[in-house]
Amino acid sequence: xxxxxxxxxxxxxxxxxxxxxxxxxxxxxxxxxxxxxxxxxxxxxxxxxxxxxxxxxxxxxxxxxxxxxxxxxxxxxxxxxxxxxxxxxxxxxxxxxxxxxxxxxxxxxxxxxxxxxxxxxxxxxxxxxxxxxxxxxxxxxxxxxxxxxxxxxxxxxxxxxxxxxxxxxxxxxxxxxxxxxxxxxxxxxxxxxxxxxxxxxxxxxxxxxxxxxxxxxxxxxxxxxxxxxxxxxxxxxxxxxxxxxxxxxxxxxxxxxxxxxxxxxxxxxxxxxxxxxxxxxxxxxxxxxxxxxxxxxxxxxxxxxxxxxxxxxxxxxxxxxxxxxxxxxxxxxxxxxxxxxxxxxxxxxxxxxxxxxxxxxxxxxxxxxxxxxxxxxxxxxxxxxxxxxxxxxxxxxxxxxxxxxxxxxxxxxxxxxxxxxxxxxxxxxxxxxxxxxxxxxxxxxxxxxxxxxxxxxxxxxxxxxxxxxxxxxxxxxxxxxxxxxxxxxxxxxxxxxxxxxxxxxxxxxxxxxxxxxxxxxxxxxxxxxxxxxxxxxxxxxxxxxxxxxxxxxxxxxxxxxxxxxxxxxxxxxxxxxxxxxxxxxxxxxxxxxxxxxxxxxxxxxxxxxxxxxxxxxxxxxxxxxxxxxxxxxxxxxxxxxxxxxxxxxxxxxxxxxxxxxxxxxxxxxxxxxxxxxxxxxxxxxxxxxxxxxxxxxxxxxxxxxxxxxxxxxxxxxxxxxxxxxxxxxxxxxxxxxxxxxxxxxxxxxxxxxxxxxxxxxxxxxxxxxxxxxxxxxxxxxxxxxxxxxxxxxxxxxxxxxxxxxxxxxxxxxxxxxxxxxxxxxxxxxxxxxxxxxxxxxxxxxxxxxxxx
Numbered sequence: 001x002x003x004x005x006x007x008x009x010x011x012x013x014x015x016x017x018x019x020x021x022x023x024x025x026x027x028x029x030x031x032x033x034x035x036x037x038x039x040x041x042x043x044x045x046x047x048x049x050x051x052x053x054x055x056x057x058x059x060x061x062x063x064x065x066x067x068x069x070x071x072x073x074x075x076x077x078x079x080x081x082x083x084x085x086x087x088x089x090x091x092x093x094x095x096x097x098x099x100x101x102x103x104x105x106x107x108x109x110x111x112x113x114x115x116x117x118x119x120x121x122x123x124x125x126x127x128x129x130x131x132x133x134x135x136x137x138x139x140x141x142x143x144x145x146x147x148x149x150x151x152x153x154x155x156x157x158x159x160x161x162x163x164x165x166x167x168x169x170x171x172x173x174x175x176x177x178x179x180x181x182x183x184x185x186x187x188x189x190x191x192x193x194x195x196x197x198x199x200x201x202x203x204x205x206x207x208x209x210x211x212x213x214x215x216x217x218x219x220x221x222x223x224x225x226x227x228x229x230x231x232x233x234x235x236x237x238x239x240x241x242x243x244x245x246x247x248x249x250x251x252x253x254x255x256x257x258x259x260x261x262x263x264x265x266x267x268x269x270x271x272x273x274x275x276x277x278x279x280x281x282x283x284x285x286x287x288x289x290x291x292x293x294x295x296x297x298x299x300x301x302x303x304x305x306x307x308x309x310x311x312x313x314x315x316x317x318x319x320x321x322x323x324x325x326x327x328x329x330x331x332x333x334x335x336x337x338x339x340x341x342x343x344x345x346x347x348x349x350x351x352x353x354x355x356x357x358x359x360x361x362x363x364x365x366x367x368x369x370x371x372x373x374x375x376x377x378x379x380x381x382x383x384x385x386x387x388x389x390x391x392x393x394x395x396x397x398x399x400x401x402x403x404x405x406x407x408x409x410x411x412x413x414x415x416x417x418x419x420x421x422x423x424x425x426x427x428x429x430x431x432x433x434x435x436x437x438x439x440x441x442x443x444x445x446x447x448x449x450x451x452x453x454x455x456x457x458x459x460x461x462x463x464x465x466x467x468x469x470x471x472x473x474x475x476x477x478x479x480x481x482x483x484x485x486x487x488x489x490x491x492x493x494x495x496x497x498x499x500x501x502x503x504x505x506x507x508x509x510x511x512x513x514x515x516x517x518x519x520x521x522x523x524x525x526x527x528x529x530x531x532x533x534x535x536x537x538x539x540x541x542x543x544x545x546x547x548x549x550x551x552x553x554x555x556x557x558x559x560x561x562x563x564x565x566x567x568x569x570x571x572x573x574x575x576x577x578x579x580x581x582x583x584x585x586x587x588x589x590x591x592x593x594x595x596x597x598x599x600x601x602x603x604x605x606x607x608x609x610x611x612x613x614x615x616x617x618x619x620x621x622x623x624x625x626x627x628x629x630x631x632x633x634x635x636x637x638x639x640x641x642x643x644x645x646x647x648x649x650x651x652x653x654x655x656x657x658x659x660x661x662x663x664x665x666x667x668x669x670x671x672x673x674x675x676x677x678x679x680x681x682x683x684x685x686x687x688x689x690x691x692x693x694x695x696x697x698x699x700x701x702x703x704x705x706x707x708x709x710x711x712x713x714x715x716x717x718x719x720x721x722x723x724x725x726x727x728x729x730x731x732x733x734x735x736x737x738x739x740x741x742x743x744x745x746x747x748x749x750x751x752x753x754x755x756x757x758x759x760x761x762x763x764x765x766x767x768x769x770x771x772x773x774x775x776x777x778x779x780x781x782x783x784x785x786x787x788x789x790x791x792x793x794x795x796x797x798x799x800x801x802x803x804x805x806x807x808x809x810x811x812x813x814x815x816x817x818x819x820x821x822x823x824x825x826x827x828x829x830x831x832x833x834x835x836x837x838x839x840x841x842x843x844x845x846x847x848x849x850x851x852x
């Protein structure tokens with residue numbers, strides 16, 4: 001057998017020659033996913049002990065007068081221009097915007113090289129969303145507009161080095177907009193803010209590593225440290241990060257998954273046996289019906305539109321469920337069609353492909369009732385056509401709990417369904433009729449579902465729908481949680497989780513000859529609480545921007561200020577780097593697009609996409625001049641300095657010099673990664689084991705489990721509304737590229753609140769009026785000042801605003817049941833004309849500093 005590449009340095013980072021891929025699954029076929037057992041890091045139980053003690057609401061509106069370094073985005077308005085909502089996504093405008101941003105940020109040469117190598121089989125993985133790439137042919141432009149923006153931002157040829165930080169204090173930097181912080185340039189040198197300083201200043205890497213080690217080793221307990229991870233981190237550094245944390249002695253490994261698809265894992269694991277989706281990209285093409293629930297593909301996963309277009313051309317029907325009719329759910333004009341002579345004219349002149357056949361404008365948090373209405377119709381159809389609607393054969397062979405589930409759905413009243421969902425019985429019948437005679441059904445969902453109060457239970461109803469139809473474990477059918485960041489699913493697979501299984505810890509112990517901790521650690525919400533209450537002293541962030549991504553911005557900020565040390569590994573400046581502990585480190589790392597040269601040569605890493613494909617990530621751009629390091633080298637440097645003789649230093653050195661050594665370790669620890677180095681070098685990568693895809697349900701009882709859920713009602717006061725947070729088209733997660741959201745007709749402003757016109761009239765609010773928003777939770781209030789009211793087609797009683805601007809309104813204690821995910825899609829608010837001038841006067845009366 002050929003030697004592992006780890007034993008042959010000449011093979012480091014090299015990929016097999018491109019050849020005819022004989023293992024690529026054809027449409028309608030299942031992929032080869034190996035014989036390894038299904039690997040899952042989600043437990044079906046609620047996630048351990050939680051701190052239920054009360055955290056009082058912070059003074060959100062007055063925070064800028066109290067703290068010189070602003071934790072919230074600046075509230076200066078930037079000039080709103082309103083246009084009509086777009087009805088078509090992508091098209092020539094998307095192409096122009098992609099090129100414009102790429103060439104402006106990275107220059108013509110770097111920008112173009114980055115785009116042409118993104119998502120290619122021998123290139124690097126897009127650093128934004130986790131939508132999969134085609135198994136077979138990939139176009140020369142295998143990217144979308146937002147992927148182009150992310151890569152252009154990574155390829156930025158401007159530097160934010162020591163001179164930049166010498167010119168600007170932390171307070172000054174915090175008064176820059178989030179867009180301007182990101183556009184300041186790439187971080188190039190390790191920087192430190194020492195106690196009492198208001199600037200970051202240079203520090204040598206060796207001194208930075210020792211500073212981390214000294215602070216960690218001075219802790220009374222390893223559990224006083226928090227190790228936070230972004231879903232942008234590739235597999236290899238993610239594996240090392242969790243290994244280091246566990247060797248240090250803690251499972252305090254919160255990550256961004258806790259705030260997005262934790263609800264998906266918590267729902268899927270006990271019902272299907274795997275906390276991931278069950279479909280492949282080819283299944284999308286083959287589906288007869290696709291439900292898109294709580295997701296905006298046109299902005300958040302634009303390449304998904306190409307798959308939906310192909311499905312539509314193959315005859316699929318699409319049901320879209322969303323409080324907003326987004327452009328990408330309406331029509332899609334595919335830029336790739338411009339290169340097809342038969343389609344070019346239609347792509348240029350027409351509206352493109354219609355996406356949605358049935359649009360259900362659900363109320364915020366009403367998806368669970370909506371799903372029950374569809375299933376209630378299906379049971380009624382089965383009564384009229386016995387044996388033709390419900391798949392009794394599948395139910396009998398593969399499932400348990402059907403009778404209780406059926407009774408629960410039949411007992412749900414149409415009055416409750418219509419009231420809670422905002423959808424009529426007749427509209428739900430139209431959707432049910434599309435599903436009734438079909439079995440090749442796929443449901444896609446994202447944070448519009450997972451961040452609801454009953455997000456877990458709503459996803460369990462999605463699973464119930466698939467089980468009653470037998471629509472899982474066969475071509476064209478299954479569950480499809482659409483993940484956000486490029487490797488958020490892979491990081492969990494690598495063991496970044498606060499609740500590791502005994503099997504995973506035992507495998508680590510055997511491979512690395514140490515005793516890992518087995519008690520549960522802190523998830524993101526619990527970590528925020530612990531930091532705020534002074535129970536932790538070191539916060540180490542591998543990528544990400546917890547301050548902007550998390551709930552209750554001012555609670556997070558206060559927690560950061562209480563740390564002895566904050567450590568931020570990143571590529572570009574963000575607001576989260578500025579609200580710091582007593583001492584703070586800012587450590588610059590490579591991006592996906594950068595060439596990573598180590599002792600054995602050009603290294604590659606890997607990422608796992610939303611559909612369980614692990615593929616290579618190999619940078620093509622020469623890094624900017626400076627002292628940037630790879631994430632692997634940074635983690636290894638910290639681990640060696642901290643652990644010393646408690647670890648095998650030679651192994652950490654070997655893993656840094658050749659990432660194949662890391663992958664050899666992974667292959668012996670994590671099921672499905674056998675022959676990792678060999679399989680990663682195959683063009684397109686490889687599929688991980690997926691039990692539900694093969695109707696192998698590795699739950700506790702070995703069956704797929706129906707769930708009997710409780711449909712809860714919540715009562716609002718007469719003047720209250722329900723807020724959901726959303727992204728603009730010119731942002732990805734917390735990274736803001738511009739002030740525009742052209743699909744929704746918003747230009748030049750982000751501090752906007754989308755409102756139903758009837759709700760505006762009832763409150764005497766007109767278009768463009770300045771308003772304040774106050775959230776209400778368990779008697780506490782949080783207020784953000786000076787937003788602009790925008791009339792919009794949104795259900796009565798609902799409003800929407802962008803995050804991170806609206807995150808200060810989301811209480812850290814308001815979480816989804818079971819998953820502990822912040823309820824950013826259910827925030828009770830009131831809206832009034834702005835009192836910003838009154839607030840400033842009150843600040844003066846209190847003797848607080850008033851901004852210039």
